Amino acid sequence: MVLIRRFEERAAELRSLGYIPGFLHPYIGQEAVAVGACAALGPHDYITSTHRGHGHILARGGDPRYMYAELFARRDGYNRAKGGSLHIANIELGIIGANGIVGGGIPIAVGAGLALKQARQIAVHHPDDPRARRADGVAVTFFGDGASNQGAFHESLNLAALWRLPVIFICENNLYGEFTPQHKHQTIRDIATRASSYAIPGLIADGNDVLDVYRVVSKAAEDARKGRGPTLVECKTYRHRGHYEGDMGQYRPAEEVAFWLEADPIKNYRRLLLAGAICTEDELRALDQAVEQELEEAVAFAKASPPPAPEEALEDVFVESYGGRALL
Amino acid sequence: MTATPKAEKERRLTYAQAIREALVEEMERDPSLLLLGEDIGEPGGVFGVTQGLLQRFGAERVLDTPISEEAVIGTALGAALLGVPTVAEIMFSDFATLAMDQIVNQAAKFRYMTGGRTSAPFVIRMVTGTAGATAAQHSQSLEAWFTATPGLKVVTASTPADAKGLLKSAIRDPDPVLFFEHKLLYNSRGAVPAGVDSLIPLGEGRVAREGSDVTLVAYLYMLPRALKAAEALAGEGISVEVWDPCTLVPFDRAGLRRSLEKTGRLVIVQEAPRRNGFCAEIAAIAAEEFFPLLKAPIKRVCGTNTPMPYAPELEQFVIPDEERIAAGVREVMRNAVRSASGS
Numbered sequence: 018m019v020l021i022r023r024f025e026e027r028a029a030e031l032r033s034l035g036y037i038p039g040f041l042h043p044y045i046g047q048e049a050v051a052v053g054a055c056a057a058l059g060p061h062d063y064i065t066s067t068h069r070g071h072g073h074i075l076a077r078g079g080d081p082r083y084m085y086a087e088l089f090a091r092r093d094g095y096n097r098a099k100g101g102s103l104h105i106a107n108i109e110l111g112i113i114g115a116n117g118i119v120g121g122g123i124p125i126a127v128g129a130g131l132a133l134k135q136a137r138q139i140a141v142h143h144p145d146d147p148r149a150r151r152a153d154g155v156a157v158t159f160f161g162d163g164a165s166n167q168g169a170f171h172e173s174l175n176l177a178a179l180w181r182l183p184v185i186f187i188c189e190n191n192l193y194g195e196f197t198p199q200h201k202h203q204t205i206r207d208i209a210t211r212a213s214s215y216a217i218p219g220l221i222a223d224g225n226d227v228l229d230v231y232r233v234v235s236k237a238a239e240d241a242r243k244g245r246g247p248t249l250v251e252c253k254t255y256r257h258r259g260h261y262e263g264d265m266g267q268y269r270p271a272e273e274v275a276f277w278l279e280a281d282p283i284k285n286y287r288r289l290l291l292a293g294a295i296c297t298e299d300e301l302r303a304l305d306q307a308v309e310q311e312l313e314e315a316v317a318f319a320k321a322s323p324p325p326a327p328e329e330a331l332e333d334v335f336v337e338s339y340g341g342r343a344l345l
Numbered sequence: 346m347t348a349t350p351k352a353e354k355e356r357r358l359t360y361a362q363a364i365r366e367a368l369v370e371e372m373e374r375d376p377s378l379l380l381l382g383e384d385i386g387e388p389g390g391v392f393g394v395t396q397g398l399l400q401r402f403g404a405e406r407v408l409d410t411p412i413s414e415e416a417v418i419g420t421a422l423g424a425a426l427l428g429v430p431t432v433a434e435i436m437f438s439d440f441a442t443l444a445m446d447q448i449v450n451q452a453a454k455f456r457y458m459t460g461g462r463t464s465a466p467f468v469i470r471m472v473t474g475t476a477g478a479t480a481a482q483h484s485q486s487l488e489a490w491f492t493a494t495p496g497l498k499v500v501t502a503s504t505p506a507d508a509k510g511l512l513k514s515a516i517r518d519p520d521p522v523l524f525f526e527h528k529l530l531y532n533s534r535g536a537v538p539a540g541v542d543s544l545i546p547l548g549e550g551r552v553a554r555e556g557s558d559v560t561l562v563a564y565l566y567m568l569p570r571a572l573k574a575a576e577a578l579a580g581e582g583i584s585v586e587v588w589d590p591c592t593l594v595p596f597d598r599a600g601l602r603r604s605l606e607k608t609g610r611l612v613i614v615q616e617a618p619r620r621n622g623f624c625a626e627i628a629a630i631a632a633e634e635f636f637p638l639l640k641a642p643i644k645r646v647c648g649t650n651t652p653m654p655y656a657p658e659l660e661q662f663v664i665p666d667e668e669r670i671a672a673g674v675r676e677v678m679r680n681a682v683r684s685a686s687g688s
Contacts, residue, residue, distance in 0.1 A: 063427070065423075094460070104459070106455075106463060107462070108463055113423065118450050124416045124419020125423035128419060128420040128426070128431075130423075131379070131408075131424045132428070132429040148377070172411075175413065176410065176411060176420065332461060336519035336520055344495075
């Protein structure tokens with residue numbers, strides 16, 4: 018959580034210094050969701066992420082060096098500077114991609130779930146096939162409260178429920194869809210209730226409590242791995258900053274912001290660790306320093322990475338059979 | 346060389362049977378290949394193309410879906426990204442509008458946005474064009490929309506043999522391919538090669554009829570109409586070469602050039618509305634790159650810039666018929682600006 022928090026704070030600074038072009042949608046305040054959920058996942062699981070995706074990618078094992086390089090639009094970025102903040106993906110790490118379209122990743126996760134269900138069949142009939150290794154895999158899709166109003170969300174829940182696919186739908190309800198508060202874009206309070214329309218479990222987690230998110234997502238993952246089908250998990254959390262870097266978030270009442278800043282997931286977890294004598298202050302300080310060191314090196318790596326050559330814009334449209342180049 | 350029995354070599358199948366045969370052969374070749382679509386299972390698809398496949402391959406591989414185009418295409422994409430090839434069906438290409446995010450924003454860009462580190466090998470079969478009083482929401486020819494989206498390959502199969510060979514290539518292709526099938530062609534018959542490897546490569550056009558005076562470019566349902574027009578014009582002493590691009594992306598520039606080298610005149614036919622249709626792209630390629638070969642202005646014969654009407658009389662007025670195609674060819678013959686010897 019500390020790595021995600023500091024990664025994002027630094028990204029905001031670096032953007033103000035001109036290192037990062039384009040959009041940044043900070044995840045600050047929601048770290049417990051990504052960390053709690055990804056802690057429940059194994060090596061054969063897959064996630065799709067959102068426009069607010071840095072936290073998911075780091076929690077899933079993304080390397081801050083390649084992430085900063087991508088944000089800096091440099092050649093060593095995860096996507097060779099063709100994706101940027103909104104599109105970081107790495108299939109090897111189980112990251113099917115952040116997404117610039119609200120809800121766009123949800124149906125794709127259903128497809129991953131279908132592939133994982135097929136892997137269960139492959140494991141039975143062809144145990145030597147490398148895809149059989151994914152037989153216990155689950156697909157997790159993160160999305161926001163705003164996306165739960167999209168057709169993609171409803172179509173995907175229906176399909177995954179119908180086919181009992183191993184998919185966990187994680188709604189991070191941070192109370193705002195862009196600039197619009199939840200009560201102005203939907204009549205319900207608990208998005209988890211939408212699960213009942215598809216006869217699947219709808220669970221609510223305290224999205225500012227990393228252990229609670231871990232507990233709830235672990236339950237959903239266990240069900241999915243056992244073939245019991247999908248779960249909708251709603252994590253109640255809050256976005257400390259605006260919708261994107263530069264949005265001051267002035268449409269939010271001051272007392273609301275103050276309440277949620279007090280409920281900060283990192284502060285909470287530190288208190289818990291210290292109260293339970295699980296960690297000492299020194300150990301936590303050492304962790305902070307280790308994060309600073311890692312990010313320092315990541316920024317240096319990104320700064321040293323060269324920008325792409327302009328004509329690389331023509332590459333990667335298609336696979337190599339046509340030279341990967343742009344075609345008519 | 347072992348002689349192939351003639352019956353094997355020249356079986357006559359319908360276009361629908363040829364597509365089914367391609368699906369069967371590819372599903373047998375690759376046991377992980379899945380089919381997804383609305384009503385493709387027990388009913389065998391609204392046009393009967395997938396009849397019998399559920400019984401043959403089981404419900405684990407022939408996946409009947411709810412009416413959820415966006416989820417269906419996203420599911421096909423997600424499975425493909427994890428190495429499971431899929432063929433998704435959009436019952437009428439008009440309904441692709443409901444899946445545009447997954448086609449245009451997701452599938453088309455996945456490889457590019459990941460810097461070439463991921464590919465999405467899947468096929469979307471789309472049923473396109475008029476079919477007699479199917480009206481404005483079940484008759485459109487939207488292929489140009491997708492050719493305007495980099496990252497998608499676009500196939501237009503006009504004969505049973507092409508349908509089989511091109512679909513097999515599309516399934517084996519490592520990129521997302523949109524495969525357009527015309528409703529009115531499903532019952533057309535033609536010789537179809539047997540054999541699991543009877544592939545037709547994407548990106549190669551085909552001379553459907555040899556000729557020397559005019560190149561007439563046509564695809565999908567306009568191809569048989571163009572061939573009939575060419576027959577009629579032969580009686581008037583005009584020798585028409587009919588050329589089918591087969592795939593719009595990638596487009597066979599060299600093939601078009603070879604034909605224009607022979608004829609020096611170009612007429613392009615499409616069922617879609619004239620404005621911003623793929624005809625315009627072909628005309629622009631010819632004008633930009635092959636202008637010295639041309640002896641006359643290029644002529645487009647297209648659908649009108651209207652939605653598709655319901656009444657059969659109106660529908661037939663809207664899309665080009667043989668007479669309108671022939672008139673286009675005659676006009677180009679009259680409008681020759683340079684004589685064959687003088688250019």
